[in-house]
Amino acid sequence: MSDAEKTAPESPDATAPASSVSSSSLPSPSPATEPQQTRTLTVRVQRSGPGGANARFDDYRLSVGPEDSVLDVLDRIRVETDPTLVYRHSCHHSSCGTCAMRINGRERLACITRMLALGTDVVTLEPLRSLPVLGDLMVDMRPMFAHIDPDWGYVRPVEKASTGVPHGVARYTRLENCIECGACMSACPVSNGTDDMPPATAQPAQHAAPQSTRQPARQAASQAASQAAQDTDESLPTDSPADPLAAPLFIGPAPLAALNRELARHPERREELLHIGKGPHGERHCRRHMACSRACPSGVYPAKDIMDIRMMHGGGKD
């Protein structure tokens, strides 16, 4: 289908709220008066059972308006065509962090990604990598949250309130920018298993296994981790019995970003926090692909947090 191919304007039924109860005083939305530039697209959705069992793609063809987000389109498929389509969503405006998925191969939030802006006639939707698939586009977030202590804070004071604060407010506070969506976990080549950077550059040099035998980087890093675990006699807390949570090689960008925020909130807990951040599953596995920062929809730049932690002294590794 070419870009020029346009479908007829949507019927009034599609743009007006269904079965509006009319009342003269109601500001009931009228059907769009101007023809919308809609296009008919194919949405290709990965469907599967838990663990990606029976993974396959289902195609849905539907007409899409210029303002439709990927989430709007998924909602429409679910309500009109297939009530068993499973995906996570809640806020619809990039605050809750539930709707991250791979859209045309890149990690994005479905709620703020406009379909037509993608510019492809087929839009492919797949679940995040690095986290176990529970079904269709839904992944299990527990492996990520296993390494973000629930007691770490989620608000921070505003550094500079140039305007002063209103009466009775001691200091403005902000919710953290990290919406815990997992996009960075999926994009990180070390976490998702696609790391093909030559092992010679693997971090940290002092723990890397002999490099002469050209082993895949992931394997090298794995050896580095087990070696490091032996060195430091540390293991990750395994307070959940489910085993997608078995200690991964690398706890990943989001937990390290959260850890760096917690360090800023609680400088007095520096040693304890750096012990995790610089531990056998921490920053040492980062190979500076920067994929996490590129994937983050919320301006967190987790790679910078990881480098911050790497530069800090303490945590038993000076």
Add this chain to the structure above:
Amino acid sequence: MEHIAIIGGGGTAAALAHDLILRGFSVAIYERGEFFSGATGRHHGLLHSGARYAVHDPEAARECIEENMILRRLVPQAMEQNDGLFVALDDEDMAYRQRLKDACAASGIPTRDYTPEQARRLEPGLTETVLAAMQVPDATFDAWRLALPFLATARAGGATIHNFTEVIGIDVQGGAVRGLRLRTLTEDVHGARGREWTAPADMVVNAAGAWAGKVAALAGVHVPIQPGPGVLVAIEGRVTNMVINRMRKASEGDIIVPQRRLSVLGTSMWLTNDPDHLDIPPEHVQRMVRLCSEMVPACADAAIRSAWSAARPLIGNADAARPQEISRTFDCYDHGTRDNVSGLLSIIGGKGMTLRAMAEKTADIICRLTGHDAPCRTRETPLLPARAFYRS
């Protein structure tokens, strides 16, 4: 103790599960989508002071200020301490000012007046034409992270919670509820999807928000629910520190809720019978931006990050002249006395931020009906942090 099945997985259901667990009941929640994918996750995120309702809906205003103070204590990690301003822009707004002040005082909502200069010093983004401003204890909250602690705490206390599980039937025998018929929407390892099953229950609570009418119909009963959708618009950038409200009768496009690095503008309202088909009328989006930019001009120039709709679970009221005047209070209906279906309750209405109070009222009725003398403990019992949800 009795087993209570809750239909719906919004904030109301989560808070009710938490309350019932604390009172000793056995609890299960069934939600057809992701938790908080109905109105609960999608709302404006305004921790109302109650001022918005003080003049025309004092009962809702009192509920808001009381719950505002409780939630600041229970879930501080889900909110920004920014307070709110009501701003007057014209003579009509100025005429409303004294009524609003008096009504706030009557409902126990503290207020503080600012001159235009003081207001603009605090919020330089306000229009130069602001005539007066009044501070109220509003705040911004993260919808997902305010509700999740209730679910996390309930589950840690023994509640079983099922998402992607749709209630497709309510089993009523001999005038009493016996259980639910359910459908699991996810696929199992064998590739089977849509498995149907049943779960017994001593009592069933319909907490399905705007869908409460559809759910009640499964048991052949009626609830006076009126779904009232509205459009919200998130723009890039934070145009103010504080929540900004227009100083006039609750209307459209009169609230700006800044959050993180966004500002959420809203909202409109229409009525529908079908909360599943929510459109996002482009002219509503434009209107929200235009009306909010009267208060803070920068709203007009910011890029739109997202526009979406959500359906309020309003209690139907044929007498209200405008949908905005339908009361935002809540009510719990006992279908035993109303419709001779004993063991079935419906809880509807309210606000996202009155979830705890709605749960308290419903659990009180459940205690009365089951003959248990267990007081509500949710005001003072600490909640687990939101992230604990992923550890239980």
